[in-house]
């Protein structure tokens with residue numbers, strides 16, 4: 001049975017080859033010779049399957065096993081096109097994707113007949129409306145970033161394009177996003193891959209992200225690297241892969257660009273916190289090399305950790321340095337919360353040094369990436385809600401919240417997503433994949449293969465031709481404007497005039513079939529200054545005690561006397 005297909009192919013090949021040589025016979029217009037050739041091809045495939053050593057299934061089921069591999073390949077498309085319901089589909093269900101497509105195209109976005117959601121299911125969420133709806137006239141919601149130390153504060157929109165590098169996205173996708181940001185007057189984060197020519201072409205506001213590779217502002221490391229031999233732990237100096245470090249001169253020159261409105265140090269992202277990256281040399285094209293200030297064709301490494309600082313206090317000094325070198329632009333950092341004591345150590349360093357970042361962006365575990373190992377995307381880092389509430393509470397408890405603004409990202413796509421995230425403490429939201437949908441992404445999830453069907457995440461010139469930049473740029477701007485318009489309507493129904501007024505008590509969540517809680521109960525806030533005046537609860541107090549501004553490592557716990 002296992003070899004049935006191979007046997008049939010051999011028999012078919014012999015029989016039809018016989019017919020072809022003795023009679024010029026044909027079956028439904030196809031000559032016996034062609035049929036024999038088809039069977040011969042199948043026989044060759046079967047023999048190859050039998051002999052190859054890579055797939056056990058093909059060795060046991062020659063020819064037949066190939067059907068499984070073909071079905072496996074088209075499974076995502078079959079599921080998306082034929083089987084998926086409107087509320088199915090991950091990471092973004094069809095309804096969420098459709099909202100983006102419709103807003104981007106300015107197509108009708110009202111729904112007939114009522115919600116499809118099960119409003120009695122645990123986890124269902126809604127915003128409490130008011131019997132006295134407010135009137136919101138201007139939907140261009142903004143918040144000022146940059147404290148007294150900033151000479152150039154930036155009034156950032158409440159909805160912006162999250163960090164995605166040129167390299168993970170195509171040139172045309174970057175151009176469309178930046179032109180869209182220009183049309184709509186919102187910010188576009190470069191991602192850690194540098195401020196490329198495509199980010200500059202249309203002049204949309206830029207947040208320049210600086211990762212551990214310092215692309216665009218780096219120079220070869222001055223000190224030789226040391227490695228520890230495993231055998232006897234002697235420090236031995238030896239050359240290894242060329243290392244790079246932050247370059248003040250290059251940073252100063254680039255940060256002076258009026259297009260750059262804020263500078264963001266990337267500590268981590270939710271989809272792969274603590275994981276560096278290597279862009280293999282063969283993918284480092286002249287364009288990418290120019291954007292990153294690296295050598296063409298040479299592996300381009302983003303180490304897991306920064307070399308410009310190694311303690312929270314050193315990091316604050318680095319922030320102060322960047323602010324000075326940039327001529328007083330807002331400087332902040334982005335991270336996914338990991339060890340809670342580390343975040344508290346950063347807050348302690350702010351208190352101790354008197355230097356605070358102008359903003360922090362909290363990225364949730366649910367965030368996206370161009371490519372990351374499965375264990376990282378699935379199991380490392382705090383999800384947005386917990387990470388954001390913790391960060392907000394720490395800043396409040398350390399008396400810093402007035403100085404430091406909070407951005408947030410992690411599957412924020414609709415106006416309700418924004419309102420909910422702001423209620424947890426964010427001042428604004430960023431979206432990466434939402435804006436990818438606006439430029440045409442269909443969530444085929446093949447970004448890492450360089451075969452993106454829509455030209456969004458590929459360096460293949462032919463594939464990126466699919467993106468007509470002026471058209472997609474307008475869609476990006478429409479999606480942004482449509483979402484903020486919807487946000488305005490939503491908060492007006494809730495009885496407030498600015499999204500910042502949406503408090504946790506207005507967002508409701510079903511805890512069970514009979515119990516509903518507000519976010520104020522689910523995510524409790526802490527008292528202003530309580531970490532400094534000793535009034536914090538036991539959990540926060542213990543973490544604060546352990547946090548060390550001179551090290552990312554926590555202080556050892558003091559054991560209670562027996």
Ligand SMILES: Cc1cc2nc3c(=O)[nH]c(=O)nc-3n(C[C@H](O)[C@H](O)[C@H](O)COP(=O)(O)O)c2cc1C
Pocket residue numbers: 162163164165168169190191192193209266268269270334363364366367368369370409410411412430431432433434447457
């Ligand atoms: C294709 C892609 C590339 C990304 N590149 C970066 C990057 O260079 N730097 C960074 O901080 N985050 C990067 N991210 C993470 C996003 O900026 C964002 O934090 C995360 O995807 C959450 O937003 P979302 O849920 O709206 O996608 C990337 C995400 C995607 C999808």
Ligand code: SF4
Pocket residue numbers: 436440441442443444445446447448451452453454455456457
């Ligand atoms: S269409 Fe697919 S491959 Fe292209 S960006 Fe979207 S998810 Fe990635």
